[in-house]
Amino acid sequence: MIFGIMQHQKLPRRRIQGEPFYHHPAEEVATAFSNEIRRKNVLVTDTSVGGIGFEAARVIAKYANLVIITGHNADRLKIAEDTLKKEVPSANIRKLILDLSSLAAVRNAAAEVNAFPEPLHVLIHNAASVIGPFKLTADNIENQAATNHIGPFLLTKLLCPKLLASGTGQYVPRVVFVSAKGHMFCEGVNFDTLERPDPESHEGMNAYFQTKVANILTGIELSKRSKGKINAYSLHPGFIDTNLLHKGDIPAALKKMGAFDADERPSNETYAWKTIPQGAATTVTAAFDPRINDKPGSYLDDCVVANETVAPHASDPGNAERLWTLTEKIIGEPFTF
Known part of the structure; x- marks a missing residue:
C-alpha cells in the first residue's frame, strides 16, 4: 500500500516504480508527527552518538514529555545525554544503564524503569550486537541472539505493565523493533541453535540475519497476543554506511x-x-504514525507499511508462535497479558 501526503502534514513518500527514493530526514518526520509525540514518554535502546537510536531520540526529544536513553557504557551514555541536552535544551532526558546481553542486567534496568512515576508510551528496540565470532553470554545464550532478541523480549515483558498503563480509549502504546532487510538472506530462525548454541555451525552474519527475523516475528506475535492493548511494529531503517x-x-x-x-x-x-537521519525516519514513523494504528504487527520500509516485502519465514504465524514459546522457555518465565 502506498500512503499519500496528508492534507495537514508533510509526510514521507514511498518509492513508486520508476521514481527515485524519497529520503526524508527523521527531523521532518518528527515535525510531521509532533502532535502524536507530545506528552509521550519514550524509551530508546542504544542511543550512542552517531547512531540511528541517538538520532531518533534527538528528534523525538524536541516534542516528547520524556525520553529515556540507554546504553551499557556509562561514559558513552553520559556523552549522549550531554549532546542531546546541548542540541535540544528543552528536552527531558533520563539515562538508563542497560546491557541487553545479560538477563540479570535487563531485569535490573526494567526494575529501575518500573520505579519511574510516569507510564511508558513507546518502547523502541534499536540496540544490536556487533556482528562477530561465536560468543556465549553468562546465561549461555549466543551473544547476538541475546542482545538482539532475547534481551529485548525480556525487557518488553517486564515493562509491559508500564506500557499498558499508558493506554486509553484513544491511544494504544507501541513497541518498535528495528529489524533489517537482511532478514531475507537467511532461512529463518534456527530454533535448535537458539535453544542450544552451537559454535561449530555459527556464522556471524547469518546469526545476525536470524535475529532480524526474530524481531519481525516478535512484533507479529506481540500484537496478536496483546489483543489490541499494544501495537508492535518492525522495520528496515535502510542501508547506512558506518x-x-x-x-x-x-x-x-x-x-x-x-x-x-x-x-x-x-x-x-x-x-x-541512506544517511543516519534518513535511516531514523522509519523508526520515528513506526513509533508515531497514526495511519498505521489499524495495522499492528506490520513491517515498515521507507516510512510505510511494506508487509509484501517480508520473507515467508519471517511472516509465518507458526514461526512467530514457536519463537515466542521458546523464548519464554529461555528466559524462564511466561509473557502473558
Missing part, C-alpha cells in the same frame, strides 16, 4: 548481497543507501 560495515567478514557478506561493490564501497545499483 565503520562497522567495514570490519571482519561483513564486507564480503555485503558484496554477496549486492550492497557493496567490488571495491567494498556502497553500491546503489541494488539498494539505496
Whole structure:
C-alpha cells in the first residue's frame, strides 16, 4: 500500500516504480508527527552518538514529555545525554544503564524503569550486537541472539505493565523493533541453535540475519497476543554506511548481497543507501504514525507499511508462535497479558 501526503502534514513518500527514493530526514518526520509525540514518554535502546537510536531520540526529544536513553557504557551514555541536552535544551532526558546481553542486567534496568512515576508510551528496540565470532553470554545464550532478541523480549515483558498503563480509549502504546532487510538472506530462525548454541555451525552474519527475523516475528506475535492493548511494529531503517560495515567478514557478506561493490564501497545499483537521519525516519514513523494504528504487527520500509516485502519465514504465524514459546522457555518465565 502506498500512503499519500496528508492534507495537514508533510509526510514521507514511498518509492513508486520508476521514481527515485524519497529520503526524508527523521527531523521532518518528527515535525510531521509532533502532535502524536507530545506528552509521550519514550524509551530508546542504544542511543550512542552517531547512531540511528541517538538520532531518533534527538528528534523525538524536541516534542516528547520524556525520553529515556540507554546504553551499557556509562561514559558513552553520559556523552549522549550531554549532546542531546546541548542540541535540544528543552528536552527531558533520563539515562538508563542497560546491557541487553545479560538477563540479570535487563531485569535490573526494567526494575529501575518500573520505579519511574510516569507510564511508558513507546518502547523502541534499536540496540544490536556487533556482528562477530561465536560468543556465549553468562546465561549461555549466543551473544547476538541475546542482545538482539532475547534481551529485548525480556525487557518488553517486564515493562509491559508500564506500557499498558499508558493506554486509553484513544491511544494504544507501541513497541518498535528495528529489524533489517537482511532478514531475507537467511532461512529463518534456527530454533535448535537458539535453544542450544552451537559454535561449530555459527556464522556471524547469518546469526545476525536470524535475529532480524526474530524481531519481525516478535512484533507479529506481540500484537496478536496483546489483543489490541499494544501495537508492535518492525522495520528496515535502510542501508547506512558506518565503520562497522567495514570490519571482519561483513564486507564480503555485503558484496554477496549486492550492497557493496567490488571495491567494498556502497553500491546503489541494488539498494539505496541512506544517511543516519534518513535511516531514523522509519523508526520515528513506526513509533508515531497514526495511519498505521489499524495495522499492528506490520513491517515498515521507507516510512510505510511494506508487509509484501517480508520473507515467508519471517511472516509465518507458526514461526512467530514457536519463537515466542521458546523464548519464554529461555528466559524462564511466561509473557502473558
